[in-house]
Amino acid sequence: MATTTKSGYTNGSDVLLYVDGKAVGSCTSHTATFNSETKDRAVKPVASKPISSGLWKKKGVIGLSYSISAEGLRFYDETECGFKELFKLWKAGKSVKVKCMERENTDRPYLEGDCVIASLEDSAPAQDDATYSLSLENDGEPDVLDESAITENVATEG
Numbered sequence: 148m149a150t151t152t153k154s155g156y157t158n159g160s161d162v163l164l165y166v167d168g169k170a171v172g173s174c175t176s177h178t179a180t181f182n183s184e185t186k187d188r189a190v191k192p193v194a195s196k197p198i199s200s201g202l203w204k205k206k207g208v209i210g211l212s213y214s215i216s217a218e219g220l221r222f223y224d225e226t227e228c229g230f231k232e233l234f235k236l237w238k239a240g241k242s243v244k245v246k247c248m249e250r251e252n253t254d255r256p257y258l259e260g261d262c263v264i265a266s267l268e269d270s271a272p273a274q275d276d277a278t279y280s281l282s283l284e285n286d287g288e289p290d291v292l293d294e295s296a297i298t299e300n301v302a303t304e305g
Contacts, residue, residue, distance in 0.1 A: 153298050164217055165246040167236055172229030177217035179247055179258060184210035213285045215245060221277040230279040237264040242286040249298060257296040260289030
């Protein structure tokens, strides 16, 4: 597969979401959210500190998670993972394999793991395009979480 030199701003159409081995069909947008579960830690400052120096709390990360949302158009001639396939996967009530990657780097996802389909919404307004919305939540630790698979042409000092 030929690769293209990438520069400038990333075109969102070149960042893909795969569910169960297929790109999400007729996808108009997807968002991956990476969350940290935190815990506040408030301790009494050492005795030599001035009054009110204990107002600042420390934070610690006690858990990590990710979620992905996607929107798409329902398409009669869908060949990828469209609403019908997503509906079938949701109905099964099992985890699905999810990948996020750049176009032309489909063998190198920056995120890959199991997710549950937390919600699947079907919207069909009169005289307008029928759409769907998908919400995925991680099911355990991801298999791949690799920032080196994200293209940013960072200049190196040398």
